[in-house]
Amino acid sequence: MSSEAASQAEMHEDKAWEPKLLVFCCNWCSYAGADLAGVSRLQMPPNFRTIRVMCSARVDPEFVMRAFQKGADGVLVAGCHPADCHYIGGNYRTRRRIALLKILIQQFGFDPDRLRLEWVSAGEGEKFQKTIIEFTNKIKELGPSPMKTGGD
């Protein structure tokens, strides 16, 4: 992208930009937690899209990379609390992967805060709401994904 086109795109982005967030929720805890937040009519910014997976460990690191490639401004992975995993140890793999992925996306030039891991149980509708609000605000502060602003 030429610098002129990039700055025009940036001006356009600044006016109407709203972050696009991708949220992976595990079937057993976090999706139920998100559902609880919904039926409890808890207010949240509508910037996120949810993908239900059977376990947070089902989130292949490639899914996260693809999300960033396709222009996601932030990716949240939500799973069961430690010691609560339906599959006993799935969430332990997840947190190792997310930690390493944070280092990796930082090397790729992304702010590591664009990737977040959070434990949300089926009863924690309020925590889901709080997480979404916090994450949306954080990403608004960071601005559009560097994939969209033309990078280098």
Added chain:
Amino acid sequence: MAEKIKIAQYWGAGCGGCDVALLDIDAKILDVHAIAEVVFWPIGFDGKLKDIEAMPDKSITVSFYNGAIRNSENEHVAKVLRQKSVIMIAFGSCACYGGTPGLANVTNKKEIFETVYKNTPSTDNPNFVTPQPHIKVKEGELELPEFYDSVKTLDEVVDVDYFMPGCPPTTDLIATAVDAVASYVTKGTPLPPKGAVIASDKTLCDECKRERVEKGRRIERIYQAYEIKPDPKKCLLDQGIICLGPATRAGCGAMCPNAGMPCRGCMGPTKAVTDQGSSMLSALSSLLNITDSESSLSEEQIMEMMMQVKDPLGTFYAFTLPKSPLKRTVTEKKRKKE
């Protein structure tokens, strides 16, 4: 005897190892000679691009292109060869996945020029003169290829028929490809489906002779290759040395692990995945030991554990950065406060 087929071999951003590998097939080179005439091979003998440009379209049967696309000349020759060839083969890891030159995608043209033409201690270039694509001198205008910001793979600039990964492709794989082309030309045997990777569909671990723990594989910590003397029989990954075997396509015979060196992944991702780096990141993270006290570990302790992996980008994408989903590094632009 029937007229010989025409083949071409070109190097883009490569090291020449692939060209040597083609000669390394020993007596098989006579089979090649029996059916083929080499029309273009810059490293082998004199040949002019304008002669290739003057040939009718599709008059070359096979073009082997090694090396990545680093500048406009690499791209131009790739396009010429594509137009003149029936079969275009991405030969070697650089053409297939970007290879080692592809690691330059962590930087850009500006930074590379500043390092090479200004900042290296042995460079004396006070006016910071750098190569320009066009320059007028009194004899006329001179041209140099334009250096790109990012390294690209061959299939990003032209349509590729087959991929032959490896750094360089092994003689066995080259022989397989030569045999396939030879029987297609002489007996009419059909070629593999377009887009095929001329290698195995399994992972490198399937070919490796080292013994691995079959059940309950766990590693306590990660070692750099120089920190320990590995057991010559046991799986390197089980000993804590990062070996890209589980995320890498087989076909090379696992030469490196069998000689005591961990795999660095030159054969690229396996058939089932597209991103080799993510695949290895996932495999390695799952191998680190989980103990009874796991649930009381803080996220900081987990981060510390994972920081044992020095330079994940350079380790997991040593050969495939331009082929990865993100292709290159980007720069965060901090949002202006309103």
